[in-house]
Amino acid sequence: MLLRRVANDDIAAVYSVVSLDFNPEDDWKPIGTLTIRKRESRFVFEPLNEWAEMGITVSQQDNRSLGELADANEIWVRWRYRIRAWAMHLIEEEHFPEVYPS
Numbered sequence: 409m410l411l412r413r414v415a416n417d418d419i420a421a422v423y424s425v426v427s428l429d430f431n432p433e434d435d436w437k438p439i440g441t442l443t444i445r446k447r448e449s450r451f452v453f454e455p456l457n458e459w460a461e462m463g464i465t466v467s468q469q470d471n472r473s474l475g476e477l478a479d480a481n482e483i484w485v486r487w488r489y490r491i492r493a494w495a496m497h498l499i500e501e502e503h504f505p506e507v508y509p510s
Contacts, residue, residue, distance in 0.1 A: 409487060411442060411494060411508040420445050421504035425453070425491060439487075440466075442495055444504065451495040466491045 411423040421444045426436040441454045453466035466488050498504055 409439075409490060410436075413504065413506045413508075414441075416504055419447065421498070423508070427487070429487070440491070442466075442491065444495060444498060446499075446502070446504075449499050451499065453491060453495070464488065466495075 409425065409427040409429065411425055413421060414424050415422040423442040423444070424438050425440040425442050427439050428434055428436060438456050439459050440456050442451060443454070444451045454460075455462075455464050470492065494508060498508065
C-alpha cells in the first residue's frame with residue numbers, strides 16, 4: 409500500500425490510497441482518498457470500492473495501538489493503522505511528497 413499525491417496547495421494535500429492487496433491482477437487499486445488539511449493539522453479518509461461497501465473508516469481520533477486494534481478484532485486492522493500512522497507522520501513533519509512511503 410502507498411499514498412500517491414493527486415493535489416497539493418497551501419490548504420490541503422490529497423492522496424489516492426492505493427494497494428496491491430485487493431486486486432488479483434497485481435495492479436495498484438485505489439482503496440480510498442486521504443485529504444490532509446494542513447492548517448488544521450487534520451485528515452479525512454474517504455473509502456472507495458470494497459472499503460466503502462463495508463463501511464471501513466480511518467479516524468484521526470482513534471489513537472489505539474496496532475495491538476489494541478488487533479485485540480478489539482477490528483476489521484482491516486493493519487491497513488487502517490498504517491493509513492492513520494502515515495497521515496499523522498505527514499502532518500507532524502509538514503512534508504507532503506508525491507509518493508509516500510517512497
